[in-house]
Amino acid sequence: MEKFTPIESRPAPLVEVGIIGWMRRNLFSSIPNTLVTIFTAYMLWIVLVPFLNWAFISSDWFGESRHDCTSGGACWVFVTVRWNLFMYGFYPEDSYWRPNLAFILLIAIIAWLSIPNLPFKKWVGIAAITIYPVVAYTLLYGGFGLDVIPTHRWGGLMLTLVLALIGIVVAIPIGILLALGRRSEMPVIKMVCVIFIEFWRGVPLITILFMASVMLPLFFAGGTDADKLMRALIGIVMFQSAYMAEVVRGGLQALSKGQFEGADALGLSYWQKMNLVVLPQALKIMIPGIVNTLISLFKDTSLIVIIGLLDVLGMVRQALSDPAWLGYPAEGYLFAAFMFWIFCFSMSRYSIYLEDRLNTGHRN
Amino acid sequence: MTNEQEFIITLNNVNKWYGQFHVLKDINLNVKVGERIVICGPSGSGKSTMIRCINHLEEHQEGEIVVDGVVLNNDLKNIGQIRKEVGMVFQHFNLFPHLTVLQNCTLAPIWVRKMPQKEAEAIAMKYLERVKIPEQANKFPGQLSGGQQQRVAIARSLCMNPRVMLFDEPTSALDPEMIKEVLDVMVELAQEGMTMLCVTHEMGFAKKVADRVIFMDAGQIVEENEPQEFFNNPQSDRTKLFLSQVLGH
Numbered sequence: 001m002e003k004f005t006p007i008e009s010r011p012a013p014l015v016e017v018g019i020i021g022w023m024r025r026n027l028f029s030s031i032p033n034t035l036v037t038i039f040t041a042y043m044l045w046i047v048l049v050p051f052l053n054w055a056f057i058s059s060d061w062f063g064e065s066r067h068d069c070t071s072g073g074a075c076w077v078f079v080t081v082r083w084n085l086f087m088y089g090f091y092p093e094d095s096y097w098r099p100n101l102a103f104i105l106l107i108a109i110i111a112w113l114s115i116p117n118l119p120f121k122k123w124v125g126i127a128a129i130t131i132y133p134v135v136a137y138t139l140l141y142g143g144f145g146l147d148v149i150p151t152h153r154w155g156g157l158m159l160t161l162v163l164a165l166i167g168i169v170v171a172i173p174i175g176i177l178l179a180l181g182r183r184s185e186m187p188v189i190k191m192v193c194v195i196f197i198e199f200w201r202g203v204p205l206i207t208i209l210f211m212a213s214v215m216l217p218l219f220f221a222g223g224t225d226a227d228k229l230m231r232a233l234i235g236i237v238m239f240q241s242a243y244m245a246e247v248v249r250g251g252l253q254a255l256s257k258g259q260f261e262g263a264d265a266l267g268l269s270y271w272q273k274m275n276l277v278v279l280p281q282a283l284k285i286m287i288p289g290i291v292n293t294l295i296s297l298f299k300d301t302s303l304i305v306i307i308g309l310l311d312v313l314g315m316v317r318q319a320l321s322d323p324a325w326l327g328y329p330a331e332g333y334l335f336a337a338f339m340f341w342i343f344c345f346s347m348s349r350y351s352i353y354l355e356d357r358l359n360t361g362h363r364n
Numbered sequence: 365m366t367n368e369q370e371f372i373i374t375l376n377n378v379n380k381w382y383g384q385f386h387v388l389k390d391i392n393l394n395v396k397v398g399e400r401i402v403i404c405g406p407s408g409s410g411k412s413t414m415i416r417c418i419n420h421l422e423e424h425q426e427g428e429i430v431v432d433g434v435v436l437n438n439d440l441k442n443i444g445q446i447r448k449e450v451g452m453v454f455q456h457f458n459l460f461p462h463l464t465v466l467q468n469c470t471l472a473p474i475w476v477r478k479m480p481q482k483e484a485e486a487i488a489m490k491y492l493e494r495v496k497i498p499e500q501a502n503k504f505p506g507q508l509s510g511g512q513q514q515r516v517a518i519a520r521s522l523c524m525n526p527r528v529m530l531f532d533e534p535t536s537a538l539d540p541e542m543i544k545e546v547l548d549v550m551v552e553l554a555q556e557g558m559t560m561l562c563v564t565h566e567m568g569f570a571k572k573v574a575d576r577v578i579f580m581d582a583g584q585i586v587e588e589n590e591p592q593e594f595f596n597n598p599q600s601d602r603t604k605l606f607l608s609q610v611l612g613h
């Protein structure tokens with residue numbers, strides 16, 4: 001009998017390598033491609049160069065007033081002079097360390113949880129959802145010997161972060177429960193969840209905020225004056241959990257029926273099945289959708305300006321109307337945009353990193 | 365031993381409908397401890413539905429199913445009790461892709477049987493050795509071939525130390541070269557005396573290990589017999605036609 005010998009694998013052929021090869025293949029492969037490349041380069045040249053010149057090369061960064069802006073470019077003095085206002089709102093200056101400390105603690109916790117192979121992850125995680133909120137609340141608001149700083153003095157980036165973080169942290173679990181409820185076989189639970197989701201999803205956030213600040217107090221008898229920020233937060237959380245629920249439901253539906261049956265056949269209870277088998281997989285599929293919702297939540301926080309709370313964008317807009325600083329809208333809005341962009345872009349990169357790390361090479 | 369204890373699974377006049385479609389019609393089946401039963405029949409005949417009713421993946425509407433002395437009704441406690449004792453292997457394996465092979469095997473013993481992790485892992489390794497893939501324990505299911513995945517699925521079920529194993533077309537989704545490695549494991553299991561109900565088209569397997577072959581069509585049991593008689597001397601013309609088509613090439 002003839003013996004079968006497989007042909008040995010050979011390395012793939014080297015195409016043109018190096019930067020010239022790459023450019024020839026990708027930028028100048030045909031005449032239309034070359035034209036597009038040249039046109040794009042020209043557009044970049046006429047837009048980017050003046051912008052970079054305005055924003056960095058001939059710009060002013062430090063000073064006291066508008067008279068320090070002499071070089072004709074961007075007047076970043078507008079931002080640097082009000083840096084503290086943009087960051088903390090009207091929070092008392094001698095207490096800036098309190099939000100700073102809360103923020104540093106938060107960063108430390110996130111770093112600890114997201115760097116692989118660090119020990120005690122479970123305990124840090126538990127502390128993050130039990131102890132940290134108390135600590136952060138005490139630091140920001142007061143109590144335990146710290147002066148109380150009422151929430152109407154909070155503002156700027158700090159307020160943006162507080163709203164976004166609490167919104168995110170509370171909306172995710174509520175959203176998961178709502179999604180599970182919507183897929184429940186128990187008709188009452190299902191109906192309650194469907195009504196809740198469809199109600200909050202059908203109303204614009206701005207209406208909800210308005211209702212929370214103006215209408216809600218009318219329904220209560222005098223004296224029950226819940227904090228304005230608290231009311232806004234509850235509205236945001238309700239609104240976002242409805243959106244989150246639909247994202248989670250999408251993830252649950254993407255999972256094959258076999259996963260549910262596999263868990264059932266092994267005798268796992270409903271909650272074991274969800275926690276150990278379904279949600280870990282569904283949440284992984286949902287990462288892009290969840291992060292998308294979180295990013296939009298982060299940006300939506302600036303709507304609270306309509307109930308008189310000033311987030312980072314609100315503070316910038318207020319500064320723009322200052323008679324001593326008229327005429328710097330570009331700098332102001334660019335700064336606000338940049339602040340939002342940094343956080344949203346980080347979230348987006350982190351989600352890509354997470355997807356990569358959780359990828360076990362197979363979906364079922 | 366009384367008659368009732370002798371049968372580990374009893375199906376008594378079981379009927380099931382999907383909407384208006386009558387999928388199972390007056391099914392009667394008694395399974396003795398240690399019995400190996402192969403169920404065959406054309407697709408859509410209700411054979412998978414029947415064995416899926418036994419661990420309540422499908423709900424029957426009429427009749428009675430008793431598994432290991434527990435009556436299967438809508439009581440969650442009874443369903444849980446039965447699922448603990450009944451292992452199931454699926455056509456598409458249904459392994460959990462986010463867990464390693466070892467974690468797949470220890471999940472149910474740890475959470476359902478409340479076994480300590482060390483003990484569960486020792487048992488899992490024992491069964492992974494029995495299905496001849498202990499070296500894959502720390503890989504993810506997605507990194508294994510179909511045949512290996514199905515063997516992991518068998519080991520995963522065995523880790524719960526079930527009294528009955530249900531197989532729902534365990535080789536139908538496999539490449540031809542991998543069918544044998546899975547069948548070998550199943551034959552071994554049968555020879556050790558495991559009670560098995562197996563929906564399959566592998567007639568060789570049926571001839572080799574089955575105590576009884578059941579032929580189903582249109583939601584009912586058409587014929588059941590010992591394999592020898594079943595293949596050589598089928599009673600119903602429907603069975604004859606089926607066998608001529610399955611064995612004819």
